[in-house]
Amino acid sequence: xxxxxxxxxxxxxxxxxxxxxxxxxxxxxxxxxxxxxxxxxxxxxxxxxxxxxxxxxxxxxxxxxxxxxxxxxxxxxxxxxxxxxxxxxxxxxxxxxxxxxxxxxxxxxxxxxxxxxxxxxxxxxxxxxxxxxxxxxxxxxxxxxxxxxxxxxxxxxxxxxxxxxxxxxxxxxxxxxxxxxxxxxxxxxxxxxxxxxxxxxxxxxxxxxxxxxxxxxxxxxxxxxxxxxxxxxxxxxxxxxxxxxxxxxxxxxxxxxxxxxxxxxxxxxxxxxxxxxxxxxxxxxxxxxxxxxxxxxxxxxxxxxxxxxxxxxxxxxxxxxxxxxxxxxxxxxxxxxxxxxxxxxxxxxxxxxxxxxx
Amino acid sequence: xxxxxxxxxxxxxxxxxxxxxxxxxxxxxxxxxxxxxxxxxxxxxxxxxxxxxxxxxxxxxxxxxxxxxxxxxxxxxxxxxxxxxxxxxxxxxxxxxxxxxxxxxxxxxxxxxxxxxxxxxxxxxxxxxxxxxxxxxxxxxxxxxxxxxxxxxxxxxxxxxxxxxxxxxxxxxxxxxxxxxxxxxxxxxxxxxxxxxxxxxxxxxxxxxxxxxxxxxxxxxxxxxxxxxxxxxxxxxxxxxxxxxxxxxxxxxxxxxxxxxxxxxxxxxxxxxxxxxxxxxxxxxxxxxxxxxxxxxxxxxxxxxxxxxxxxxxxxxxxxxxxxxxxxxxxxxxxxxxxxxxxxxxxxxxxxxxxxxxxxxxxxxxxxxxxxxxxxxxxxxxxxxxxxxxxxxx
Numbered sequence: 001x002x003x004x005x006x007x008x009x010x011x012x013x014x015x016x017x018x019x020x021x022x023x024x025x026x027x028x029x030x031x032x033x034x035x036x037x038x039x040x041x042x043x044x045x046x047x048x049x050x051x052x053x054x055x056x057x058x059x060x061x062x063x064x065x066x067x068x069x070x071x072x073x074x075x076x077x078x079x080x081x082x083x084x085x086x087x088x089x090x091x092x093x094x095x096x097x098x099x100x101x102x103x104x105x106x107x108x109x110x111x112x113x114x115x116x117x118x119x120x121x122x123x124x125x126x127x128x129x130x131x132x133x134x135x136x137x138x139x140x141x142x143x144x145x146x147x148x149x150x151x152x153x154x155x156x157x158x159x160x161x162x163x164x165x166x167x168x169x170x171x172x173x174x175x176x177x178x179x180x181x182x183x184x185x186x187x188x189x190x191x192x193x194x195x196x197x198x199x200x201x202x203x204x205x206x207x208x209x210x211x212x213x214x215x216x217x218x219x220x221x222x223x224x225x226x227x228x229x230x231x232x233x234x235x236x237x238x239x240x241x242x243x244x245x246x247x248x249x250x251x252x253x254x255x256x257x258x259x260x261x262x263x264x265x266x267x268x269x270x271x272x273x274x275x276x277x278x279x280x281x282x283x284x285x286x287x288x289x290x291x292x293x294x295x296x297x298x299x300x301x302x303x304x305x306x307x308x309x310x311x312x313x314x315x316x317x318x319x320x321x322x323x324x325x326x327x328x329x330x331x332x333x334x335x336x337x338x339x340x341x342x343x344x345x346x347x348x349x350x351x352x353x354x355x356x357x358x
Numbered sequence: 359x360x361x362x363x364x365x366x367x368x369x370x371x372x373x374x375x376x377x378x379x380x381x382x383x384x385x386x387x388x389x390x391x392x393x394x395x396x397x398x399x400x401x402x403x404x405x406x407x408x409x410x411x412x413x414x415x416x417x418x419x420x421x422x423x424x425x426x427x428x429x430x431x432x433x434x435x436x437x438x439x440x441x442x443x444x445x446x447x448x449x450x451x452x453x454x455x456x457x458x459x460x461x462x463x464x465x466x467x468x469x470x471x472x473x474x475x476x477x478x479x480x481x482x483x484x485x486x487x488x489x490x491x492x493x494x495x496x497x498x499x500x501x502x503x504x505x506x507x508x509x510x511x512x513x514x515x516x517x518x519x520x521x522x523x524x525x526x527x528x529x530x531x532x533x534x535x536x537x538x539x540x541x542x543x544x545x546x547x548x549x550x551x552x553x554x555x556x557x558x559x560x561x562x563x564x565x566x567x568x569x570x571x572x573x574x575x576x577x578x579x580x581x582x583x584x585x586x587x588x589x590x591x592x593x594x595x596x597x598x599x600x601x602x603x604x605x606x607x608x609x610x611x612x613x614x615x616x617x618x619x620x621x622x623x624x625x626x627x628x629x630x631x632x633x634x635x636x637x638x639x640x641x642x643x644x645x646x647x648x649x650x651x652x653x654x655x656x657x658x659x660x661x662x663x664x665x666x667x668x669x670x671x672x673x674x675x676x677x678x679x680x681x682x683x684x685x686x687x688x689x690x691x692x693x694x695x696x697x698x699x700x701x702x703x704x705x706x707x708x709x710x711x712x713x714x715x716x717x718x719x720x721x722x723x724x725x726x727x728x729x730x731x732x733x734x735x736x737x738x739x740x741x742x743x744x745x746x747x748x749x750x751x752x
Contacts, residue, residue, distance in 0.1 A: 016453055024527060034528075044527055060478075061382075062477070062478060064469050084479060111381075134414065145376055145378060172664055175663075177663050180575040239665065247414070268568045270638045290370055
């Protein structure tokens with residue numbers, strides 16, 4: 001037997017102060033202003049010093065080799081200091097301005113672009129998808145790769161009306177919380193759970209399963225002497241909540257799973273209040289590995305936005321100014337019965353005036 | 359060797375200018391059978407258009423109920439390398455700051471015990487180690503804690519709190535987001551590691567109304583920095599913006615949501631009593647404008663994604679509060695909220711849904727907060743009032 005050492009638990013995260021660059025420590029809470037020197041390069045000026053941040057793109061699914069490489073670049077150019085953003089970008093924190101261009105060059109030589117600041121498309125936040133999740137209706141890493149390949153020009157430039165935030169979630173659980181993004185890509189199931197009546201009674205707690213459904217579509221039943229559940233097909237909206245509590249009710253359906261596209265959400269309070277995304281395209285079939293129908297649909301929305309929005313308007317602000325009818329008209333996206341809400345509070349989205357643009 | 363790694367569909371994702379996860383993963387495949395089989399299983403998903411992971415599984419480290427998510431391949435015979443492919447959530451430092459030394463140390467631990475795949479970071483904020491087997495969980499945990507790292511939350515517990523870059527590198531920070539989040543994480547270790555809530559509970563701390571961590575959309579309890587007094591204006595710097603050709607009138611003044619500012623010559627006039635602290639002008643004129651001096655935060659509660667009853671944005675429960683060490687007021691408030699939720703919440707009901715069910719007014723009463731007009735967009739427009747006070751005949 002190996003000797004037992006004391007088992008440490010409940011220690012919490014290490015204190016962040018040990019990871020801060022000395023210039024950041026000195027100017028903590030004492031920053032005066034910042035400027036964007038070029039796409040992906042920020043300069044923060046504090047009372048006693050200046051720090052330069054170089055923002056590099058990264059896939060969200062990465063390897064130890066990639067992180068070690070980035071740590072090596074931090075050693076070479078940034079005194080070993082770096083951080084990650086809430087959108088999975090890597091920021092090298094440089095004291096020496098002369099290191100900016102050599103760092104950008106070495107990143108570029110290794111296929112890593114710099115950008116994502118101000119009026120750009122920053123990195124796409126996303127979920128695990130087919131790489132690691134049991135309830136996904138699509139892949140996430142692959143979708144993000146093809147979307148950003150297509151919109152690459154907008155990462156390294158700042159020519160959009162305002163920032164444009166894209167998020168991908170591979171099912172309605174939305175671990176990626178795409179419900180407030182400028183453009184959201186959401187994996188959807190479209191058919192009933194495939195109930196395994198032979199195992200459900202053993203694997204799942206029936207009352208919990210029944211209670212999990214937000215539409216009361218699930219009822220207990222007995223089939224061939226076995227306790228199980230049935231699903232009212234008129235009430236099921238394929239949310240997958242039952243599957244979360246009951247493994248015997250999977251939703252995966254290769255023929256019918258796919259992608260929906262949502263637009264016009266925002267988080268920040270700048271100018272207008274935070275907004276949810278709204279449905280633009282109810283369904284696009286899964287077409288891996290490069291989902292061409294999804295990338296062209298997003299490019300269309302982005303290009304119409306760029307052409308029509310005023311400076312500093314976010315996608316949702318632009319649509320609110322011109323009206324949804326005009327949005328569907330300009331983008332050529334078909335408006336269908338699926339665009340009209342029928343869940344909780346649906347009535348609040350019905351038009352209750354005759355103010356319309358003709 | 360991996361010369362028999364045939365993944366033609368995934369190979370297509372090596373093309374194009376954006377960083378390719380396939381290219382990155384392939385570098386590890388020769389020495390990590392887990393990565394090799396992950397790519398092979400993913401290729402099959404791309405062929406068949408469906409995932410091949412089983413539904414969860416209860417695994418963890420001794421004494422913790424959260425921090426590890428069990429994952430098993432649905433096709434273990436075909437892809438034995440990923441028959442177990444558990445996730446370990448490592449509690450990130452506030453603001454996601456690292457040194458190369460710390461990162462290399464973490465990568466050595468993960469190289470020794472797992473697939474070598476990870477996310478920097480997951481949606482909640484943790485550093486996510488993707489893919490290891492049950493037998494490696496305790497050894498990974500031992501090596502992490504030996505180096506002062508701990509696990510984050512998962513399941514129905516306090517999820518790992520996260521924050522924006524805050525005063526570490528932002529002039530807009532209205533309070534110390536990094537210190538607050540570090541403090542709360544340590545204060546509520548038991549709630550974080552041992553799931554005993556009705557459902558998950560997420561805390562996010564944003565230093566200003568730009569909300570770079572999406573506290574308003576993604577946290578059950580969001581702390582969003584705000585100030586009460588006037589925007590600080592450097593008129594000389596305003597004049598420099600005007601002289602530089604930047605269109606202050608069109609881009610800044612005309613975009614003010616309340617019309618509380620005007621440009622007179624090269625001077626910017628602001629009626630601060632009518633300013634809603636939206637940040638637009640400060641964002642565009644960083645050199646000339648800054649947040650006020652009387653700083654604190656607004657507290658919002660109840661945000662969540664759609665599951666179960668539909669998505670919610672956070673709503674204001676405290677319009678302004680000072681956020682100062684040792685944060686005791688915040689601890690007390692959170693304890694009252696946890697107590698309320700324990701008594702009134704239902705299983706798998708997020709606190710936002712619970713507040714909607716019982717009503718914001720009742721919730722405020724239970725956690726001992728006064729109702730204020732800043733908490734609503736308008737007073738009720740229906741007359742179905744639950745009166746509680748009435749006169750009785752003497």
